[in-house]
Amino acid sequence: MLLGDFSRRLVDEYIHWLNLTTGELEFRPAGSPWTPSPSNWRLYIRKPGTHPHAMFLERSQDNSPIRAIDIHSDTFGVVSGLLSPLESPAHIIAMHAAQTLEISLPRLRLSFFVNTNLELECRSMPGYVVDNNQSCRTMFGLKNKLVLCPSPTCSEEPLLSRLVIIPRGDISFTKKGHFTSVSINTDAGQHVRWHEYTIDTDLGHLTTNTSLGSELYQCYLHALTSYCLPDPLLGHTGTEEALCILQSAACRSFQRLDIQEAKLLELISNLSPIRVYYSRHLQSMATVKWNDLPALSQHHDFFPFVCSLLDHARALESLYDPPTTFNAPNRNQTLLNRAACRNKIYYPSDLHTLEQSSSQSLDDVKYLSRGVSDQGSAEHVAFRTSWSLWNVQPSLDHTTPKLWDLMKPWDSLGPAHTEISLHYSPYWLEFDAARDWFVICDLIRKSAKQNFRNLRIELSFSLSAAAYSVSKYSNAVPFIIIFALDERCRNLSLPPDHFYTLSDGVVPDLTRVKDLVSKSAPSISPAPPHYFVRDGREYLDIESLQEAEKIAFIRRESSVLAESILHHWPNYQFVDFPERCFNKSDCCRRIKEYIQSISRNTRLRKHVLQLEDILQHYENVSTPTTMPHVISPELVINHSKSPSYLLRDVFMSRTNIPTTPADGGPFQGCAILPTVGPMATESGLPPASMASLEAIIEELRQSRQPLLQLYGNDLNKSHHEQLGQNNSQFVEGAIPTQDSEFLLNYYDECSRRKNKSFSEISAALSPSQNVEEVSRIAGLWPRITPRSILRQLARDRISTIPNQWKGVIMRFAVSFLKYQQSLRLLKLFSRKKHEELLWEIEAIRHDVLAESTPDWLLVQVRVLPRCKSSCTEMTS
Amino acid sequence: MGEGKSSVIVPLIASTLANGSDLLRVVTLKPLSNQTFELLVSRLSGLANRHIFYVPIYRGLRMNASLIQTIKGIFERCVSEGGVLVVQPEHILSLKLRP
Numbered sequence: 011m012l013l014g015d016f017s018r019r020l021v022d023e024y025i026h027w028l029n030l031t032t033g034e035l036e037f038r039p040a041g042s043p044w045t046p047s048p049s050n051w052r053l054y055i056r057k058p059g060t061h062p063h064a065m066f067l068e069r070s071q072d073n074s075p076i077r078a079i080d081i082h083s084d085t086f087g088v089v090s091g092l093l094s095p096l097e098s099p100a101h102i103i104a105m106h107a108a109q110t111l112e113i114s115l116p117r118l119r120l121s122f123f124v125n126t127n128l129e130l131e132c133r134s135m136p137g138y139v140v141d142n143n144q145s146c147r148t149m150f151g152l153k154n155k156l157v158l159c160p161s162p163t164c165s166e167e168p169l170l171s172r173l174v175i176i177p178r179g180d181i182s183f184t185k186k187g188h189f190t191s192v193s194i195n196t197d198a199g200q201h202v203r204w205h206e207y208t209i210d211t212d213l214g215h216l217t218t219n220t221s222l223g224s225e226l227y228q229c230y231l232h233a234l235t236s237y238c239l240p241d242p243l244l245g246h247t248g249t250e251e252a253l254c255i256l257q258s259a260a261c262r263s264f265q266r267l268d269i270q271e272a273k274l275l276e277l278i279s280n281l282s283p284i285r286v287y288y289s290r291h292l293q294s295m296a297t298v299k300w301n302d303l304p305a306l307s308q309h310h311d312f313f314p315f316v317c318s319l320l321d322h323a324r325a326l327e328s329l330y331d332p333p334t335t336f337n338a339p340n341r342n343q344t345l346l347n348r349a350a351c352r353n354k355i356y357y358p359s360d361l362h363t364l365e366q367s368s369s370q371s372l373d374d375v376k377y378l379s380r381g382v383s384d385q386g387s388a389e390h391v392a393f394r395t396s397w398s399l400w401n402v403q404p405s406l407d408h409t410t411p412k413l414w415d416l417m418k419p420w421d422s423l424g425p426a427h428t429e430i431s432l433h434y435s436p437y438w439l440e441f442d443a444a445r446d447w448f449v450i451c452d453l454i455r456k457s458a459k460q461n462f463r464n465l466r467i468e469l470s471f472s473l474s475a476a477a478y479s480v481s482k483y484s485n486a487v488p489f490i491i492i493f494a495l496d497e498r499c500r501n502l503s504l505p506p507d508h509f510y511t512l513s514d515g516v517v518p519d520l521t522r523v524k525d526l527v528s529k530s531a532p533s534i535s536p537a538p539p540h541y542f543v544r545d546g547r548e549y550l551d552i553e554s555l556q557e558a559e560k561i562a563f564i565r566r567e568s569s570v571l572a573e574s575i576l577h578h579w580p581n582y583q584f585v586d587f588p589e590r591c592f593n594k595s596d597c598c599r600r601i602k603e604y605i606q607s608i609s610r611n612t613r614l615r616k617h618v619l620q621l622e623d624i625l626q627h628y629e630n631v632s633t634p635t636t637m638p639h640v641i642s643p644e645l646v647i648n649h650s651k652s653p654s655y656l657l658r659d660v661f662m663s664r665t666n667i668p669t670t671p672a673d674g675g676p677f678q679g680c681a682i683l684p685t686v687g688p689m690a691t692e693s694g695l696p697p698a699s700m701a702s703l704e705a706i707i708e709e710l711r712q713s714r715q716p717l718l719q720l721y722g723n724d725l726n727k728s729h730h731e732q733l734g735q736n737n738s739q740f741v742e743g744a745i746p747t748q749d750s751e752f753l754l755n756y757y758d759e760c761s762r763r764k765n766k767s768f769s770e771i772s773a774a775l776s777p778s779q780n781v782e783e784v785s786r787i788a789g790l791w792p793r794i795t796p797r798s799i800l801r802q803l804a805r806d807r808i809s810t811i812p813n814q815w816k817g818v819i820m821r822f823a824v825s826f827l828k829y830q831q832s833l834r835l836l837k838l839f840s841r842k843k844h845e846e847l848l849w850e851i852e853a854i855r856h857d858v859l860a861e862s863t864p865d866w867l868l869v870q871v872r873v874l875p876r877c878k879s880s881c882t883e884m885t886s
Numbered sequence: 887m888g889e890g891k892s893s894v895i896v897p898l899i900a901s902t903l904a905n906g907s908d909l910l911r912v913v914t915l916k917p918l919s920n921q922t923f924e925l926l927v928s929r930l931s932g933l934a935n936r937h938i939f940y941v942p943i944y945r946g947l948r949m950n951a952s953l954i955q956t957i958k959g960i961f962e963r964c965v966s967e968g969g970v971l972v973v974q975p976e977h978i979l980s981l982k983l984r985p
Contacts, residue, residue, distance in 0.1 A: 219928060259969075260931035263938035265923060325956050329942055797933070804935045805906070805968045865901040868933040 015081065017103045019116050020051065051078070079104035079111070089113050092130055092140055093122070096156045096177055096204070098197070117202045118177065127163060135206075137164040138173060146174045146209050147243035148216065148251075149235045151186070154179075154194040157209075169837050172209045174216065177202050178227065181277070183234050185302050192234050212829070213797050213871075214245050222264050226274040229255040233281055236307040238789065245795030246358075249309050252278070253361055256315040267323040272336050279316035279338070283308050285345040296345055309357070310350045313341060359656045360792050392478035394633045395487060396470040404492045405631035413489055413625060414618045420444035423510040423614070432457055434471035441476035443483035443490075448508055454494045469494055489625070498624050505613045514607040516615050518579055524572040526604055530597035531564045567591045580605055655785055657792035657802070658810040660775055667814045668770035703729065750839055757832040764829040767822045771799055796826070800871060803864035816864070823867040824859045830871070892922060897929040901936060904968040909961055911971045913978070923972045930970060937969035943980045 012021045025043035027036045037051035038044075079086045081099065089111070090099035096118060103114045111124040122140070125131040129139040141159035149155065154177055160170040179196035196202045205224045207216040218224045229252045236248030244251050255261055256278070264271075281301060288295035301308055320336045327333035354362055398404050410416075417423065426449035430437065443450075457465040469491070477487045493499045514522070567588055575582045582601050587594040707729060710722025772794045777783040785791045792798070802811050802819055811819070831854060838847040862870070896912060904910040914922040923940055930936035941960055947953070964971050 258931065259935045259937040259967075260927060263923075263927045263931045265920075265940045265942075325960060326941070328953055328956050329947060331946065800933050801935070804933060805904075806935060863902060865934050865936075866898055869897055869901060869929050871933055 016078075017081065017116075018100045019103065024051070074108060076105050076107040076112075079106060085111070089124075089130070093156065095144070095154050096120070096175060097202070117196070117200065118204055119201070120175075120204075125161065125163075127161070129161060131161060132158055135173065137161055137170070141172060146172070146216070148241040148248065149192075149231055150237060150241070151190045151235045152176070152192045152194075152231060154192075154196075169833055169840070171211065174207050174209060175204050176207065176227070176231065177204045181230065181234070183301075183303065185304065188304065189237060190234055190303055190307065192231065209243065211243065212826075213800075214243055214795050215251070215797065216243075222261065223268070223271050223274065225255055225261055226271055226278065229261070230274055230278050233278060233307060233309075233312065234303065236304070238304065238306050240789070240793065245798070246793040247306070247789070249307055250358070250361055250793070253309060253311055253315065256312070256319070262319060262322060264323075264326075266326060266330070266334070267320075267336065269334075272320075272323075275316045275319060276338075279313045281308055282310050282313035282341075282346075283349075284341065285349055286342060287345070296348075298349075306356060309361075310346065310353050311361070313346065314350075355790075358790055358792060360798075388478045388480050391480075391484075392474040395474040395477040395491065397633050398491055398631065399466050399470045399473065399495070402466070402495050403631050404488065404495050404628060405633075406488050406492065406625060406628040407630045410485065410488065413622055414615060416486060416489070417444075417618065418512055421511070421513045423447055423512060424508045426508065432465070432468045432472055434468070434475060438472040438475035439479045441479060441481055441483055443486040447486075448504060450490060451493060451504060454490070455500045458494065458497075458500055465494060489621075492625060492628060493621070496624060499621060502617065502620055505610075505617045507610050507613070510610050510614050511607045512611060514604060514611055516608060516611045518576055518604070518608060520572055520576060522604070523575055523601070524568050526600040527571050527575070527592065527597055528564060528568040530593045530600060531568065531591060564591055571597075575601065655782075655790055655792055657775075657798065658807070660792055661802075661811045661815045664774050664815075666774050668767075668774055668818055750836070753832070753835050753839055757829075757836055760825070760829040760832040764822075764825040767825045768796055768799070771818060771822060796822075800826070800868060803868050805865055808864055820859060820864060820867060823864075823871060824862075826871055827858055827867065828854075892918075893925055893929070896922070897926060900926065900970045901930055901934060904936065904970055906966060906968045909965050909971060910969075911973050911978075913973055913975060916974050916976070919972060919974055926970055926972065937964070937967050939964045939969050939971045941971065941973070941977070943977045945980050945983065947980070 012026065020037055023040050024037040025040055027038060027046070028034075029036070033055040035053035035055065036046060037053070038046065039050075079089075081090075081102075081104075086099070086102075086104050089104055090102045093102060093113065093115065097115045101115065101117050103116065105112045105114070113122040113130070115121065119134070121133040122130045123133060125139065127139075131137075131139045135158060137160055138158040139161045141157040143159075144155070144157045146155070146157055156175045158173045158175065160168075160172075164170070177194055177196050179194040179199070179202065181192060181194050183190050183192045185191075205218060205220070205227055207218050207224075207228060210217050216228055218228060232244075232248040232255070233252035234248070236250075236252070238247070240246045241248060241251070267275075281303070283301065284299040285296050286299075287293045288297045317338050320338050323336055324333075327335075394405070421444070423444055424447070426446045427442070430446055430449050430453065432450075432453050454465065454469075457468070473487050473490060477484050571585065571587065571592065574585045578585050582598070582605075587597065707722055707726045710718050711726060713719050713722060775792070775794050777786045777791055782791060799819055800823055801807065803816075803823060808816065831850065835847060835850055835854075838844075838850060858867070900910055900912060912922060912926065919940075923938060926936075926938045931938060939960060941957060943957070961971070963969065
């Protein structure tokens with residue numbers, strides 16, 4: 011009865027007591043069903059049986075009432091709508107307490123409230139509010155995520171990163187157009203765990219400090235939500251990010267793998283489609299079981315990377331008793347290798363591991379191309395057609411009949427099909443030259459005027475298909491090629507008519523005229539002749555005899571009339587028509603049409619003869635004989651001409667190395683920042699008092715009595731501590747409030763230098779030639795991001811980059827560190843941690859480049875800006 | 887305490903000494919083992935891409951040829967990858983005392 015009106019938690023986890031006298035419904039926790047308590051939720055029904063006047067209250071600790079918000083109200087609708095990516099409205103509790111709207115998500119152990127700026131602020135993460143912009147510029151398509159941003163009222167708002175909360179649950183995905191829609195179902199759990207990721211816009215990734223499970227969850231979601239274009243935050247695709255995470259040392263550094271992590275790994279490995287032989291015994295075909303994801307998201311390396319992680323986990327498990335077993339499904343290694351070799355061309359080269367790039371040739375079937383096989387075959391004809399069109403070398407074999415002779419057997423020409431295009435389509439395999447001759451010629455003329463090159467490209471496909479089809483009209487293709495390529499042909503004006511009866515010929519024909527004339531004779535009975543039998547022989551009856559005589563008569567008359575018409579040709583009107591035998595008007599009409607058809611044909615012939623004049627100069631051109639292409643994965647791997655776009659090769663090939671030191675020149679802000687020097691020399695006490703106190707302490711410490719000696723030592727210690735505190739007080743006084751301006755200037759300067767340094771590196775490594783630009787557009791150029799550049803300083807890569815570049819990248823790392831340091835300065839200032847602030851300022855003066863190894867630079871960069879400065883710690 | 891021995895000096899020294907030819911061990915007490923491991927992962931396994939290993943060897947472990955090979959394989963990988971091995975004093979002793 012309560013379901014649908016209250017949060018599921020208040021229904022499922024509470025026992026409900028109704029006091030019939032007072033009309034009061036008490037919600038007692040299931041753990042203490044028999045104990046009434048004033049702090050329990052109560053529903054006060056003012057008029058029993060009427061819902062609208064009910065009030066639902068709980069008493070807070072200070073006995074002030076907390077009123078629940080009706081889940082059917084607009085307020086609840088708006089609030090639950092904002093939080094719906096995390097929790098379904100059925101599990102959300104909204105309350106009104108002390109003039110504040112509180113929202114509780116009990117299953118996630120999260121609570122929010124509406125702050126004074128009317129924003130939904132998170133109680134669990136103070137200072138963070140639900141962001142109006144719910145995009146984290148990666149993981150597009152993930153429905154269940156809540157982005158939090160620092161509240162504009164928070165003093166550190168510009169310094170803090172945004173956060174994203176993603177609940178843990180059953181992940182389902184489906185392809186929607188080119189994107190993937192990913193949902194996380196959390197309905198089953200009584201408690202819902204969630205992962206919190208920081209959106210690090212400086213390094214361009216989501217970071218988490220928690221656990222391997224959190225990293226793997228992020229990896230899986232990146233892989234699912236990947237798109238063919240790079241994500242704006244990451245600078246590369248989700249698939250690439252997922253593979254980077256899987257390969258990273260962070261993912262391989264674990265003590266033991268737990269069941270949840272193993273399940274996540276299994277899900278990730280399943281992203282590589284399963285490939286099995288279609289006939290196991292034949293091993294000639296393979297079946298691929300694709301997931302409902304874009305093809306590029308189903309990278310072949312997910313499975314081997316997960317297997318390698320599981321191998322490491324198994325090796326570690328052998329040290330434990332009892333060991334946990336991790337089962338990995340068996341996959342056909344040959345098919346996996348084959349898929350890897352074939353698909354690697356679709357991904358940037360840096361994604362591939364070294365073992366794969368030097369992998370040996372596969373024992374794979376090699377396919378010979380059908381383009382230049384046997385002379386005379388349909389494939390060869392198609393090749394020849396494309397070749398002559400593309401190389402503007404039309405060829406006409408002398409054995410080919412003349413165009414007019416070719417057309418005559420077609421009987422008719424036109425009328426054309428209305429929807430014809432020169433683009434390749436299945437039409438060209440059923441090409442009908444007789445019907446569409448003039449339309450094709452007309453289209454060619456128009457297209458040649460616009461763009462002759464495009465015309466050749468279009469016809470290379472469409473006419474080669476027409477030639478390949480071996481239809482009865484395929485022998486007309488060479489003539490169309492010449493028509494398209496020879497400007498003289500295209501300039502000839504086409505005859506005005508669009509339909510020709512070629513069977514009528516160009517001169518009158520007696521048989522044809524006789525036939526036309528006989529058709530205008532009165533109809534002859536179609537009845538079959540009647541026979542009768544006498545003395546064993548068959549005789550026609552009298553009617554049939556008369557009919558036969560009539561036919562013979564008409565034939566004779568037709569012949570006479572036809573000869574007469576031909577005699578007077580073309581003035582057939584003067585011929586004497588035997589009216590009793592022929593219908594004169596009908597006969598005249600037929601003859602007239604015949605004459606018109608002949609005159610049309612004559613005009614056509616004249617046009618064709620003009621064409622033939624041009625065509626006679628063409629000869630047979632021999633097409634080049636080339637070796638058939640061999641299509642094999644080996645070509646992809648071992649093709650010596652295929653350019654390598656590994657980042658390390660790009661470093662080698664680039665000589666325009668940025669020379670301006672990113673760290674060159676002192677920072678303006680740095681020069682004005684206060685020094686720590688005076689802090690150590692000054693004290694809060696007047697010098698005289700200080701001296702006397704020190705004398706007393708010294709006296710006590712020199713005393714022979716152990717107690718006084720102990721007291722003296724403790725006093726000395728206390729005195730030193732006090733001195734330290736005084737220093738702190740001094741420091742607080744020493745940083746005037748206007749110093750924040752210098753800190754801001756320093757921050758701006760660091761940010762500018764960091765960005766400048768990166769843009770110089772990025773410009774030097776960007777594509778310079780057309781082929782490289784094409785690779786970039788295809789997503790094959792190395793990804794140039796702050797992370798990918800800094801990553802080159804790691805021990806496993808630094809040996810592969812030239813020394814000049816090493817210096818450039820180290821300077822970039824230093825500018826990055828300085829930038830992070832400037833952020834920390836601002837934060838320390840806003841948190842009023844002045845002592846640490848001075849330490850940090852002192853650290854600025856250190857020459858980081860001279861003090862740090864490449865590895866140590868990376869360790870410092872990796873530290874999140876909101877963590878305590880490692881530099882500060884070093885200085886201390 | 888809290889001055890950065892574990893969080894700064896240990897990672898700094900570890901990243902310098904793990905040079906691909908030596909097996910670098912960070913010896914830590916049992917109660918601090920997890921914390922040290924997590925700290926080294928967070929400091930060294932990011933951009934620096936250093937693999938952190940943990941190979942617990944106890945007295946009760948039944949050694950056999952395959953297990954020895956496994957342990958040897960892990961140590962060799964740790965050396966070649968420039969990884970860092972987090973060990974407890976009892977792990978060192980147990981490994982020494984194995985027959």
